[in-house]
Amino acid sequence: MKRQRREDRRVARTKRQLRDALMELILEKGYDGVTIEDVTERADLGRTTFYLHYKDKEELLISSLEAVFDELAAQIMSMPQEWRLGENDHGPISVVFQHAAENATLYRILLRGQGSVALADRVRDYVTERAQVFFSSLVAELQTTPEIPPSLAANYYAGSLMSMLIWWLENDMPYPTQKIVHHFRALCIGGIASALGLSAAQMKF
Amino acid sequence: MKRQRREDRRVARTKRQLRDALMELILEKGYDGVTIEDVTERADLGRTTFYLHYKDKEELLISSLEAVFDELAAQIMSMPQEWRLGENDHGPISVVFQHAAENATLYRILLRGQGSVALADRVRDYVTERAQVFFSSLVAELQTTPEIPPSLAANYYAGSLMSMLIWWLENDMPYPTQKIVHHFRALCIGGIASALGLSAAQMKF
DNA sequence: TTTTTTTATGAACAGAGTGTTTATATTTTA
């Protein structure tokens, strides 16, 4: 297959400017309050230019967020294998909470902010998918007989995680990352373990 | 204080028409796709009339939903006291799932539908509040020392419930009400009980 | 019933935002 020619400098620059402008404006006025003209003006570009690259505001948002979440994903993927499923303070859950803390304003608006393209749903779907793969492989590996299908357990897990994350952010992070993660695990581990037919000791995540 | 004069017949009729029209249209096009003109046209009213009663689309939505949720609240409140906190098949959780099943299309759109005024958040806040009152009174009554503040536990509970409710609806209700409620309880009861310092047997809800 | 008040209505208007087209200037790439 033919390799795609490198993106025109101007295109890369324009896209970056639009993304940066959108993120700035979201923090200032919330997603719904931002118009395309706001974005192009802040980015110092003609309004027509916007339509050369994106269909609408939502497409730009998705594109903008990829950058943020790519960073998070990279962080998790670069962890040592034994940490990645471990329950220590550097595990993936901690990393998620830590990332949220570092981008608190943005997370707050995007996860809760009115409208905002139901972004929380997208994130939850992603977490659900990852959890389901993990739970399924755990069940297969340990040959247990789950009382509840892994897909439901994964959904429950993701929903609980998101919910607690939002609570933590909206209450101005009243606990340190380490502690909120501990609380989260305390609340959900047992139920999920027994749902999947695992002993609590087998529940390494 | 003076009693408010009864609402003009026309006003009552107009409001009802607008509410009905909105609900119909939401089911057809989703909340975001509905314009005020759509609503007034369906309701067979002048567009100006809308502004005589509501500030904007959202205000009408809220008003419309009150009817739906009043029905649910009334159902729960009219239960015998011993059922209201009980874990039998007629408990409040079952009623919620049952109500969702009966209004599945509406729930699906409102809880998940893009934008839609972040209605899921409103509902979750309501559930959280109720749960918190209940958990707090439970802790006070049984004199336990919770490891996790009831407000956090309540948030976790509400988030988990909403999450599972949405899953159930989006997967076309693959289990009967009774079974999904059982699964929900299996997943979350243990964690919450120990978080509040209760034995599982003390966890009557 | 008659009078008075309230409500519904359509037309008209101003304004904000969207998305497209076109001709032109500028920058990159080849």
Next chain:
DNA sequence: TAAAATATAAACACTCTGTTCATAAAAAAA
């Protein structure tokens, strides 16, 4: 340097919003 791709402004048609105003109709009050 030539060819191709991109950015731009202006103009335009369109949709939706929210308000005003004069008038007609309906309901409430007398």
